Amino acid sequence: MIKHIFSDMDGTLLNQHGKVSPGNTTAIQQAGIPFTLVSARSPRQMLEAIQTLKLTAPQIGFNGGVIYQVKAGQLQVIEDAPIAFEVVKQVVDLMEAHFPDTGFSLFGLTDWQVTHMDDGIAFFQEDMPQKPTVLDPVFWEQPEPIYKITFCVLKHDVMDGIVKLLQAAKLPGVAMQKSSDIYLDITAIAAKKSRGVNYIAKREQLDLSETAAFGDGPNDIPMLKLVGMPIVMGNGLPEVKQVARYLTADNAHDGVGRGIEKFVLGE
Template sequence: MIKHIFSDMDGTLLQSNGKISANNIEIIKKSKIPFTLVSARSPKEMFEVIDLLALSEPQIAFNGGLIFQLQDGKVKALKEDTIVNDSVARIVELCKKEFPSVSCSFYGQDTWYIDRMDSGIEMEKRIGGQTPKMVDFVTLLKQAATKIYKIMFITMDLQKMKPLIARLKELGENVSINQSGQRYLEITSQNAEKSEGIGYIKKLENLDKEEMAAFGDGFNDVSMLKSVGVPIVMDNALEGVHNYGKYITKDNDHDGVGHGIQKYLI
């Protein structure tokens, strides 16, 4: 019996327009199975879906970098793992020197930082709904109080993704590097994996692996899929991710999560 469902958001629970369908909402609520969003998004970018699904369980942001609960509309951090500011500075410097056309930004708990507006930022602003704050990266990262949970790269030229990943790995920073979509590359603390977030909730709720299910579509979902007894992969998943699913459900524009819950979990 499944006692907890975990789901990625973009490319999985959400449609291509970044919204959750009425059908998915209805099925998730009717299932009455505790439901946790496990996303690369910031908490602020998750609020709308948390509200629409009336979720009270712990939620997982920044690919596991922040586990939190919403209490009276405010984020209560349960566990957090941030990136060392010096590492952020070196990663950003490499990108700007060697991949100047790639969009680069990063996130605090409730603030999205940019130092220029470009097509990648504009696209993410439309999808995520969060307004970025223009700052000087060098100055911000020198401040001891600055906490960075995620660095995000967006490339409109898909040919740049593989060499960007390769160069970041060569840099040797103590970080986790995950491609979450064709255009998106996200960097978090090495301790910030979706599996870490699931492990925290598994222990908190005294769950067995077989009592958990998960939905995902990207390589940043693989650790999550491997952590549960019933891993379900979206039909629209990136090439290679299907191998990690026990089941394949419909794509994200055809209520794949809702379909998977009805067909495989209840």
């Protein structure tokens, strides 16, 4: 019997318009099983979906960088793995020295700060629920935890140069991952979706065989391999489908909701 469901957001729970569909909403709420979003998004970016679904279980943001709950509209951190302050400063200094015209983002628990505005930041904010603030020099005197550094760079040669620069720097304790040709994320190496799932399962004294997960992309594979019932979306990549116990409909056709009704509740 499945006692907890975990789900990726983009390409999985969210439809082609970036929303939770009425069909998914109904299925999740009627199932009555604790439901956790597991996303690279910040908690602020996840809030609309949490409120739509009226979720009360712990949630996983920044790919496992923070585990938190929303209570009375407030974020309460349960466990986190921020990037070391020294590494954040090192990235900022490297960029100022080698790519001073390129802005990039620093994500805290609720704040989105940018080194400066440029065309990449302008493009990035089109899909964001908040506007960024320019990093204040005071930040370095009273730093707050930074969970993700994101580069949105529209010029491919510039992005290639940034990747080579950061790889050569051998930044300690972090992982770098490109999600597309124009996006690069840096998180703490401990920030993994599977780590978040494992943490919540232990916290709730669940056997992993009692958990299910939905995903579509390569960064979902460790999470899918961890749970007892891995369910992959119809739009999932071939290598992700190979780890599935079940395949469901795509994200444009209520794949999560249908998977819950057919597989999670159907067993």
